[in-house]
Amino acid sequence: MHSDIPEAFQKELTCLVCLNYLLDPVTTGCGHSFCRSCLCLFWEQAEDPASCPVCRQRSEQTNLKTNFLLKNLVSIARKANLGQFLNSEEHRCGTHKETKKIFCEAHKSLLCLVCSQSQEHRAHRHRSTEEAAEEYWEKLANQMRSLWEKIQEIERNLKKDGRGTDPWMFYVYRYGDMIRKTYQMVTPFLQEEENYYLGSIIKESQKICKQIRKRQEEMSGKKTDLKVIYKELMKMSYKPDVELLQELGDKLKWSESAQLHMPQPLLPELRARPITGLMDWLNRFRVNIAFNNEVSSQHFRLFDDVRSLKYEHDSLCVSLDGRTSRYFAAWGSRGFTSGKQYWEVDVDGSWDWAVGVCKDSWTRKNDGILKESNRDSFLLVCVKEDHHYRLWTTTPTTPLYIEKPLGRVGVFLDFDSGSMSFVDVAKRSLLWRYEDGLFTSPVRPFICTGHT
Template sequence: MASATFVTSLEEEVNCPICQGSLREPVTIDCGHNFCRGCLTRYCEVPGPAPEELPACPLCKEPFRPGGFRPNWQLASVVENIQRHKARSGPAEEDACPQHGEKVYFFCEDDEAQLCVVCRAAAEHRAHTVRFLEEAAGPYREQIQKCLECLRKEREEIQEIQSRENQRIQVLQTQVATKRQRVISEFASLSRFLEGQHSVLLAQLERLDEDILKQRDEFDALVTGEMCRFSALITELEEKKERPAKELLTNIRSTLIRCETRKCRKPEAVSPELGQRIRDFPQQALPLQREMKMFLENLCFELDYEPARISLDPQTSHPKLLLSEDHRQARFSYKWQNSPDNPQRFDRATCVLAHGGFTGGRHTWVVSVDLAHGGSCLVGVVGEDVRRKGELRLRPEDGVWAVRLAWGFVSALGSFPVRLALQEPPRQVRVSLDYEVGWVTFVNAVTQEPIYTFTASFTQKVFPFFGLWGRGSSFSLCS
C-alpha cells in the first residue's frame, strides 16, 4: 500500500503541466520547468497577442526560447520506470479527445467545451478564452460552493420547519387524545346517570299505571253497584205500573218519593290527585334536563378553549385611550390623558394590552366593537417584547398577530395586509389562542363565521392586544 502511494505521488510529480499526463519525451526550458516535447511544440505554435514576443512558460510565465528545449533523459528514465510499474499493476484509463485522441487539458469558456492541444489550435477557438482545466474549474468551484451554502441554508430552514410542524402535530395529537379520553369519560358518566334516570322514570310510570288500574277497578265496582240499584228500582216501578189500581195506589207516594229522592252519583274513573300526578310527570324529567345541559356545557368547555377573564392594563394604554373604571372598555379620544410615561406604555400607536398574558394553554375571549362613528379597531395578540415606543409595525414578523376592523371592511394584518371577504362585518369578535399549536383564530361571535387564522411559533409570553383609531370608536370585553 505504501509503495503504491509513493508511486502515485511520484507520478504526479512527472506529469506534464500542459496535458496533465505523463511526460513524453520530456524537455526542460530556460526557467527549469519540464514539459512533453510535443505539448510544448504545439503550445509554441499557438500565436500570441504579439507575434514578435517570446512565448511564456505555461507555469511561471517566464519567457523562453522556442528552440532552446533541452532533453531531460534522467526524467524520461523515471517516467519509463513509473509506466513500467503501472503496466504491471494494470492499465489506467485516461480521458482523451474523441476527435483527435489527445489528452484533454483545456477548457473553452465561450463554448463551454473541453479541448485537447489540437482543438485549442483550431481556428474556431483562437479568439476564445481558453484556460487549463484546473484553472477554469476554480471559479466554477466557487460558484458551486456558494450554491451549496445556499442550498444547505435552505435545507436547514426546511428542517426547522419540519421540526416545528412535527411539534405542532404532536401537540395536536396530544390534544385529540385528551379530548378522546374526556369524551369517553363524560359519556360514561352520562350513561350511568341516564340509566339511573331511566329506571327512576320507568318506576314512576309503573306506579302511575298501577294507580290508574286500581282506580279503574274501584270505578268499575262503583258503577256496577249503581247499575244494580237502578236496575232494581226500574224493575220495581215496571211491576208497580202493571198492577191493578188498588195495588198500584198502595204506598204509591212512598214509592215515588223513594224514586225521586234517589240521586245518581257520578263517579270519576281517575281522581283529580292522580290526574295532577300524571300532568306533573314531565317535571320529573327536569333533573335530566339540567344534567344534560350541564353535560353539554362541561363537554363543550373541555373540547373548546378556556374562557379567559381578561382586563385592560392601564400601564400600557396610549394616552388617547379612555379606559372604564373596571378596565373592560376603551374609547378613543383626541384629548390626551395625563398618563405618566413608562417603558410599558405605547407612545405612538393608540393601543393597549391586557393584564397577565399567556405562556401556554388554550384561551378565548370576545370583543364587542362599536365603530358607529367611523374609525377602526385592532384585535389580536402580541409578543411580550413588542415595540412600545415609536412606530409599531403591525405584522407577525414584529410580534403582532391581529385583524383590523373598519367601517365596511376587515383586514388580516399579515406580512402584507389582506382584505377579507365576509358575509357581514362582525360586531363581536371571538379571539382564540392555542399557544402550543401556535394558532390565533378570529371568528364572528354572533354568526360563528370564521374570519382568519394565523399560524405562529410562540416562544415567549403573549398578551391580548387592542387598538383604536377615530373619534367615537370604542370596544368592550364581553363576559
C-alpha cells in the first residue's frame, strides 16, 4: 500500500487478519472489521463459538452484512494506489511513454491509448484500467461468497446424515417391528407373506445404505475440492491490481465450473407395500367422525416447528420454505375413552397436513406442540421441505423414511391397548404405529390442512 493516502487512513481500511485491504468488509458487534472470507475461515477453524479474532468478544450475530461505507472507502484507496502505480515512470508504455490507462480484455494486458488503437488491439474490448480493476475485485468478492455458501451447504447436508446410515437402519428395524405386530394383529396366519415383506424391506434398506455412503463420499470430495479453490481465490485477494486483472479470469472459470454439479444429500425412503387383509380388518371398526371447532389461520405453528426442527445429537437441520399457506384445523365433535375406532381423512392436494388425535387440553391451548415436555398430541405430520415432502410423527417428534401417501390417510385408534396406527389407504400399507400404552386419558380426532 503505497500512495499519497495517509498511512493511518490506510490502516483503518486494512483487515486485521490478512493485513491487506478489506475485501467485502464486515464489522462485528465489538466494532472490529475484517474481510468476510477471513472472518468465515477464522470462525470455522476456531474451537470456541464465534468471536472477534482481535478482542475475542463473542459475536451474537454470525450472518453479517457488508459494511458499504468501508467498501467504498477501500475502493477510493485502491484507485489512488493504482493511479500512482500507473503514473510512475517505470510503468509507462516503453514505446510511446504514455500512461497505461487502458485494459485489453482479450490479452489481459495494460495499454496506453496509442497501443489500444494499433492493428493488434483495435478489435478487442477495452476499458479503463481503474474501472476494470474495481469490477474484478467485485467479481472476486461475489465468487468467494458464492463458493463459501456452497461449502456451507455441503457441510449442512453432511450434518443431516451425521451418523451415516445409523438413523436409517434404526428406522428400518423399527418399521419392521411395526409390520410384524400389524401382521400378527390383522393376518396372524400369513407367516410366509410376513417373512417375505420383512425380507424385502431389509434388501431395499441395504441397497439404500450403499447409496447413502456413496453420496456422502461424493459430498465430502466436493467439499474438499471447493475449499482448495476457495483458498486459491483468497490468495488472489492479496494480489496487486495488475496481477488480479491478468490472472483472475481463469480462477473464476475454475470456481464456476466446480459449482455447476453439486451433489445433493440422498433422502432415503421405503416404498409402501400392501398388507393382505389390512383394509378389510380396519373397516370392521370404522366410525364416522364429525369435525367442528374449526380454526382458520394464515399461520399455524405446528408446521413451522417441524420445518425448523433440529435434533442437536443427530445434527439434523431442516430448511424453512418461504411460501405462505392458509391453514384449516378442526377437532372431532366427540372424544374416545375406550374401544377400537378407525376413520379416514382426505389430504390429497394439501400443502401441509396433520392427522391423528390430541388430548382435550390441547384443543383449548394450541401451543408448544413440539416441546419435549408436551404429550398432548399424537399426529402424523406432512410438511413440504424445499422441493420434497417429509412425514413426521409427534410425541416424540420423529422423521419417517417412507413415501408420502396420496389421497386418504387412515387412523386406527386402539384405546384399550393404548396404541394408534396410520395407514396409506390407496396402497393398503402401514405408515406408522405408535407403541402400546400410549393413552391414559380421553382423546379426540384432529385434522389440520394447509393450502397455498
